[in-house]
Amino acid sequence: MLGDSRTHGPDLRRAVQGYYDALDADDMESVLEFFSGDVLYQRPGYQRMVGIDDVRRYYEQGRLIAPGRHVLRTLVVEGNNVAAHGEYEGDLKEGGRRTVGFAAFFVFDGNGRAAEHTTYFFTPSV
Template identity: 40%
Template sequence: MDNADPDVVRSYYESIDAEAYESVFALFDEDVRYERPGQDDIEGTDDLRDFYLDGRPLTEGAHEIRSLTTEGDTVAVRGTFSGLQDGSRVAFGFADFFVFTDAGTVGRRYTYTDRDEV
């Protein structure tokens, strides 16, 4: 199904960088699953909310999208982040995959970075 929306993904990064978390939460399905290699999966909007409000080590930064590709129900993004991680200045590359539900919300997200943990 071709229901992936690149504008939703762009909105995600804009909202994250602005720390507009309520806007971020509205993009995700209540049963969202967010996978990051080497870290526990985030499951459901309560876990997602806890992560962004209390557990996310990245702050005061900005994402730059280098490429964005849409196919079927998935938007793939390659980019860079620069900002603070646990109080130290960082810059790194990332690849994110957003898989959309039939309702047009993000149901799954996968993140890969060239850092151990974000």
């Protein structure tokens, strides 16, 4: 499912795909350009990240996975909101290979940059 293609302004579907492509290529400058400067970034198990410096620190120091491959199965666009569902497959920085499903939610600002990003992973936790 590709979502609503009748959007005006930035192509948010393409922006989200570009974000995951940049992650997979380990292109941190493009990853960081995807976000607004005051982005709110949330992931279970991590402190809330507020601002691009927190996000940069996470990607440079806190991220547990090495660059791998994100396969998007579903992208739904509604206004400035995008929901993505897919799988990550790649290596852990501490060793071992991992395939895990994820769901991610983005809210974009008026400049076409992600102002909010929340990701959930399909792993046992409760």
